[in-house]
Amino acid sequence: MPDPEPSTVLVVDDDPQIARALRINLSARGYHVVTAHDGTAALKAVAEIRPDVVVLDLGLPDIDGVDVIGGLRGWTQVPIIVLSARGDSTDKVHALDAGADDYVTKPFGMDELLARLRAAVRRSGVSAAEAEAVVETRTFTIDLAAKRVRRDGAEVHLTKTEWRLMEILVRNQGRLVTQKQLLHEVWGPTYDSESHYLRVYVAQLRRKLEPEPSRPRHLLTEPGMGYRFEC
Amino acid sequence: MPDPEPSTVLVVDDDPQIARALRINLSARGYHVVTAHDGTAALKAVAEIRPDVVVLDLGLPDIDGVDVIGGLRGWTQVPIIVLSARGDSTDKVHALDAGADDYVTKPFGMDELLARLRAAVRRSGVSAAEAEAVVETRTFTIDLAAKRVRRDGAEVHLTKTEWRLMEILVRNQGRLVTQKQLLHEVWGPTYDSESHYLRVYVAQLRRKLEPEPSRPRHLLTEPGMGYRFEC
DNA sequence: TAGGTCCTTGACGCGGCCCTGAGGACTGTT
């Protein structure tokens, strides 16, 4: 097994001290760290960089932390670990019920936070990895873990967007994925009806992967609803 | 949608007081509670009753708590919430790294534990719930999650409108669905009396799915009222 | 700054799906 690429952590905290401390510690442990200093930036950052886990301080200047959780849970399952100075029981309950995965009160031990981070990443990784990492069709092979596609032995290069789209379809193989879901997961939660994007990119994938792009056998259209990947 | 069956919680604690307190509180919240008083019993209980979540005290008389976690993680992904009197950072790290999902130190607030329990069940339920969406009849099979219909092994293609209609009827299987409700949910709230639409589309569904379309056995008409799906 | 890749956006033809209307069957009522 090759060394897995480092997990990306989005750290959301308006206190530069804490953000810096987290950045240093997490980076030292091999994580790829991105920081945001308010809720708006956090929501945007999640849509753009797709972190593997979010560490979220509740005391943000612009948006209430619980609303940030809600905004994320509307379209993504990314694990959220809440940091908060308030150890109040009702705060914890609200945050957890809004969709947070864990809740750590400040001051916190870095060891503990790291352990909880590992637990969160491990959990979400298990389900993601469960779907076999390699999917084969008659004409091409997809390695989800390595992010590689081969066709007749030769490697086929997919762009970032093409890959994201392909990955979602493959992870849901056999299932119909709605246009809205695809748009949300590839382009972000603000894209609802730009189905033209899908047409363009599905066409590109078909051109690269299907034996007869005009008669797709694996990337199937369900008119009015979405797309479906079949082996 | 019918009421989901209650989640089963395995409470593992050798202190009868705490075990009792948990049983009372969890039962009051609608959980199905099973208790075990030592590690051996816990391991056996998980294998036998397959709980949806385990609440595990670390101070067990026979087996070290971390080993219990390890014993479970060897074969199951059931969420484990650790309870412990020791708030020591290294204990937390060991338990979490052994595979625990969460760690709560005694004394704990019952509200918080319940919220963490909900979070754990929610997480694991997302993936498990989707699998249970297949409805079978004598002649055809409907997979609600994948949005696909099979008849005698072969795939039957439904259009968007056909599928919407079918889905509503299937989700209300056995129950009568009124024409108005069907029109509202498929064509929108402004459609009240266009029952001709329904006739056309129900006929199409019957033609595609019923063995004898003129003598429907599953898509039944209730004259003057609506339609009903029967397995 | 130049070159390349990639994302976005527009225009256009085509096929399939949704709607619609007409005719007929069935049932219950007067």
Added chain:
DNA sequence: AACAGTCCTCAGGGCCGCGTCAAGGACCTA
């Protein structure tokens, strides 16, 4: 037996959604 109401069936026309091609522009790299 005539009639009204509801339902089933079939077929055609309009239109929306899909696929395709191509060009503009953003971004990165050298």
